Amino acid sequence: xxxxxxxxxxxxxNRIVPTVAIPHPLGNPALTHEEExxxxxxxxxxxxxxxxTEVTEQTIFE
Amino acid sequence: xxxxxVVHYINQFFAxxxxxxxxxxxxxxxxxxxxxGLALSAAFKDEAEIVATVICGDSYFNxxxxxxxxxxxxxxxxxxxxxxxAGPAFNAGRYGVACGxxxxxxxxxxxxxxxxxxxxxxxxxxxFKTKVLIVETKNSxxxxxxxxxxxxxxxxxxxxxxxxxxxxxEGYLPNGVRKNFFETERGSKRAVDMLIKKLAGKAFTTExxxxxxxxxxxxxxxxxxxxxxxALVTSGGIVPKGNPDHIESSSASRYGKYDxxxxxDLTSSSFQTAHGGYDPTYANEDPDRVLPxxxxxxxxxxxxxxxxxxxxxxxxxxxxxxASAVKFxxxxxxxxxxxxxxxxxxxxx
Amino acid sequence: MKLELGYVHIxxxxxxxxxxxENGVLHINKxxxxxxxxxxxxxxxxxxxxxxxxxxxxxxxxxxxxxPRVKAEGRGxxxxxxxxxxxxxxxxxxxxxxxxxxxxxxxxVAFQEGIIDMAGPGAxxxxxxxxxxxxxxxxxxxGLKQHEHEKAVRMAGLKxxxxxxxxxxxxxPDEVHTYETFGVKEGLEKMPGLPRVxxxxxxxxxxxxxxxxxxxxxxxxxxxxMICPTETMDGAIVSGNCVSACDKNTTYHHQNNPVIExxxxxxxxxxxxxxxxxxxxxxxLADKQRSSDWxxxxxxxxxxxxxxxxxxxxxxxxxxxxxxxxxxxEEGVKTVIITDEYAGQDGRSQSLADADPKADAVVTGxxxxxxxxxxxxxxxxxxxxxxxxxxxxxxxxxxxxxxxDAELQVITGSTNELGxxxxxxx
Numbered sequence: 043x044x045x046x047x048x049x050x051x052x053x054x055x056n057r058i059v060p061t062v063a064i065p066h067p068l069g070n071p072a073l074t075h076e077e078e079x080x081x082x083x084x085x086x087x088x089x090x091x092x093x094x095t096e097v098t099e100q101t102i103f104e
Numbered sequence: 105x106x107x108x109x110v111v112h113y114i115n116q117f118f119a120x121x122x123x124x125x126x127x128x129x130x131x132x133x134x135x136x137x138x139x140x141g142l143a144l145s146a147a148f149k150d151e152a153e154i155v156a157t158v159i160c161g162d163s164y165f166n167x168x169x170x171x172x173x174x175x176x177x178x179x180x181x182x183x184x185x186x187x188x189x190a191g192p193a194f195n196a197g198r199y200g201v202a203c204g205x206x207x208x209x210x211x212x213x214x215x216x217x218x219x220x221x222x223x224x225x226x227x228x229x230x231x232f233k234t235k236v237l238i239v240e241t242k243n244s245x246x247x248x249x250x251x252x253x254x255x256x257x258x259x260x261x262x263x264x265x266x267x268x269x270x271x272x273x274e275g276y277l278p279n280g281v282r283k284n285f286f287e288t289e290r291g292s293k294r295a296v297d298m299l300i301k302k303l304a305g306k307a308f309t310t311e312x313x314x315x316x317x318x319x320x321x322x323x324x325x326x327x328x329x330x331x332x333x334x335a336l337v338t339s340g341g342i343v344p345k346g347n348p349d350h351i352e353s354s355s356a357s358r359y360g361k362y363d364x365x366x367x368x369d370l371t372s373s374s375f376q377t378a379h380g381g382y383d384p385t386y387a388n389e390d391p392d393r394v395l396p397x398x399x400x401x402x403x404x405x406x407x408x409x410x411x412x413x414x415x416x417x418x419x420x421x422x423x424x425x426x427a428s429a430v431k432f433x434x435x436x437x438x439x440x441x442x443x444x445x446x447x448x449x450x451x452x453x
Numbered sequence: 454m455k456l457e458l459g460y461v462h463i464x465x466x467x468x469x470x471x472x473x474x475e476n477g478v479l480h481i482n483k484x485x486x487x488x489x490x491x492x493x494x495x496x497x498x499x500x501x502x503x504x505x506x507x508x509x510x511x512x513x514x515x516x517x518x519x520x521p522r523v524k525a526e527g528r529g530x531x532x533x534x535x536x537x538x539x540x541x542x543x544x545x546x547x548x549x550x551x552x553x554x555x556x557x558x559x560x561x562v563a564f565q566e567g568i569i570d571m572a573g574p575g576a577x578x579x580x581x582x583x584x585x586x587x588x589x590x591x592x593x594x595x596g597l598k599q600h601e602h603e604k605a606v607r608m609a610g611l612k613x614x615x616x617x618x619x620x621x622x623x624x625x626p627d628e629v630h631t632y633e634t635f636g637v638k639e640g641l642e643k644m645p646g647l648p649r650v651x652x653x654x655x656x657x658x659x660x661x662x663x664x665x666x667x668x669x670x671x672x673x674x675x676x677x678x679m680i681c682p683t684e685t686m687d688g689a690i691v692s693g694n695c696v697s698a699c700d701k702n703t704t705y706h707h708q709n710n711p712v713i714e715x716x717x718x719x720x721x722x723x724x725x726x727x728x729x730x731x732x733x734x735x736x737x738l739a740d741k742q743r744s745s746d747w748x749x750x751x752x753x754x755x756x757x758x759x760x761x762x763x764x765x766x767x768x769x770x771x772x773x774x775x776x777x778x779x780x781x782x783e784e785g786v787k788t789v790i791i792t793d794e795y796a797g798q799d800g801r802s803q804s805l806a807d808a809d810p811k812a813d814a815v816v817t818g819x820x821x822x823x824x825x826x827x828x829x830x831x832x833x834x835x836x837x838x839x840x841x842x843x844x845x846x847x848x849x850x851x852x853x854x855x856x857x858d859a860e861l862q863v864i865t866g867s868t869n870e871l872g873x874x875x876x877x878x879x
Contacts, residue, residue, distance in 0.1 A: 069393030291872025354844030380564030383660025425797025
């Protein structure tokens with residue numbers, strides 16, 4: 043899970059989930075705590091989905 | 105101080121035995137100097153002496169690699185040298201491969217410093233430049249003086265175990281090991297000069313060739329998430345408050361393994377970031393923003409995942425060398441496998 | 454825009470009863486400076502020290518280095534939008550107290566601050582060992598938040614440099630350098646056959662201790678834009694960051710941008726130095742894409758033949774660097790990029806986090822991970838123990854005898870990516 047996905051691609055990660063921002067990949071201080079948690083759940087769900095998906099090459103799960 | 109004992113390896117051509125028709129010449133050990141060894145010897149002055157020369161035909165060597173290596177190493181060893189020099193091979197391909205191969209083998213088996221020289225397009229160069237130092241030469245024997253001018257001083261440094269400078273300073277082919285040195289001109293001037301050349305279509309040399317990164321095959325997908333153990337790993341530097349393992353804010357030399365058994369949420373009172381490369385305010389306020397423990401605990405409770413592994417691994421990615429990251433992960437992924445972890449969520453900043 | 458930069462050479466610095474510049478000596482009234490700095494109520498106390506080239510002095514943790522300058526004639530004042538009112542600068546006459554600088558230090562704000570050694574092996578790696586410094590040691594009031602602490606010290610440094618610069622206002626400079634760039638039409642008429650070259654400067658803009666300000670505007674809130682190179686000589690761009698001491702651009706670097714100087718040296722001879730594009734390095738991927746798209750667009754719009762691109766920082770900004778390089782090249786504009794390296798202490802790791810074959814012309818400021826030993830200095834201004842936590846240091850970097858073992862990263866300006874220094878790597 044990473045914000046700067048070009049780097050993930052360059053260094054060879056195979057399952058990549060884009061995140062919010064460098065200092066808070068899984069958060070957003072502009073939101074309320076509840077909204078942030080919802081956002082975080084959504085992103086981690088994507089990650090879990092990526093783990094359950096067969097891939098043959100580097101894939102970004104938008 | 106006693107003279108440095110050198111053994112020199114050359115091919116049939118430089119030994120004046122013959123050309124192509126003598127390329128099958130079998131290894132021969134001669135006392136003293138032969139052929140180009142004379143130029144090397146002159147450059148060494150009193151510091152070193154070529155006590156013996158090994159001559160071998162390029163075809164013989166390349167077609168009998170294991171046998172030839174053994175024979176030559178035995179000959180070299182018999183002279184008890186402090187230093188081994190092969191070539192220079194210029195653009196002769198089989199000779200360059202032979203020089204690289206034998207220098208690498210001598211270095212490994214006899215543990216003495218070795219040096220060779222060849223043209224950058226010699227196939228032996230790409231094959232061996234990361235294994236042995238290869239002085240960059242011109243593409244023919246007309247460049248012998250230039251080659252010896254670089255090989256002799258570098259050879260003496262190697263023999264004396266002195267610090268070796270950057271490739272452009274010492275004259276060896278860039279070997280992937282970056283070394284600092286001071287240029288005569290500042291970087292901005294070098295950049296402007298390089299651009300002027302590039303715009304004029306003239307040749308220029310980049311100071312840093314773009315790196316390559318390796319690739320790994322993707323692992324098969326997790327079959328049943330509801331039974332899977334998921335572990336968290338981060339390069340975002342989330343550590344227990346106080347950074348007990350003193351993970352560095354940049355160029356981390358270590359990683360931490362932390363127990364989150366019974367922890368359902370990371371808070372500012374118990375965790376923090378050690379990473380010096382991003383504004384830490386947000387991660388310090390709520391470390392879940394970098395390491396999503398709270399949400400994974402919820403998924404655990406809801407049965408979406410089997411369980412969240414009780415340990416997480418953390419380091420600081422800021423300026424940390426790729427080789428270090430590889431080292432850390434090689435170590436702790438063994439533990440992850442042993443602990444029955446099925447998948448890892450890696451977060452980075 | 455045309456600027457006449459006048460150097461008033463400073464060869465010594467001392468505290469005195471009256472602040473003035475006389476015969477190349479900068480005299481400073483301590484109380485006057487302290488009073489000025491303490492106008493900011495978030496600063497609890499301030500100490501002033503002097504550090505000169507060759508003295509066995511170590512300053513750490515260094516936040517910024519600023520050169521005293523003043524607008525002697527013409528529009529605007531130093532550090533527009535920060536100290537002086539907003540007004541376009543970069544023209545008229547500016548005087549510089551050349552050979553002097555203000556260095557800010559004090560309790561650490563975040564990890565990235567640096568070290569300046571005025572003597573010994575460490576002195577070779579920083580340009581600041583060659584200057585006469587007024588060191589401002591600031592202590593914040595108790596409980597001050599990090600963002601406010603950073604701002605207080607930043608402003609204290611700029612204020613002090615502006616105050617000292619004022620002392621040169623009416624002095625006839627020892628030497629004058631004239632810099633002039635032209636409008637598009639005039640430039641084409643004056644230099645018809647010369648390749649059109651611009652300087653693309655990337656500015657660090659990632660948050661606390663990672664910010665840069667342009668006429669007082671936080672660079673993270675900007676779209677890529679153009680600026681006249683001479684504006685930077687009047688402090689249009691100031692540093693609010695350390696990012697890592699080795700490759701952060703101090704305000705001094707911004708004021709004395711060597712790429713600008715070296716392009717001007719060729720201006721009208723081998724190239725037409727058309728102007729400057731500034732762009733940022735944000736923490737959102739969309740911002741990186743937008744900023745680099747915009748930069749490439751401006752390069753195309755200016756009908757450039759080539760561009761020198763300088764980076765600030767490392768890690769995720771390597772993506773900004775590669776995006777800028779690629780996209781500018783794709784517009785048919787040839788690039789040379791200036792960066793530094795993080796190849797590991799053994800020099801064997803990949804030096805950049807991102808790469809592209811189009812980046813075929815690279816100048817490097819050296820490997821920041823190289824380990825150095827800094828012997829103990831007789832005097833330390835600031836806090837010695839910060840050596841253990843600043844970027845490039847580790848727990849135990851500070852030895853009991855006062856010497857330091859750390860990476861080159863800790864030395865302010867050591868691998869500067871404007872190409873300020875001569876350090877490089879192969």
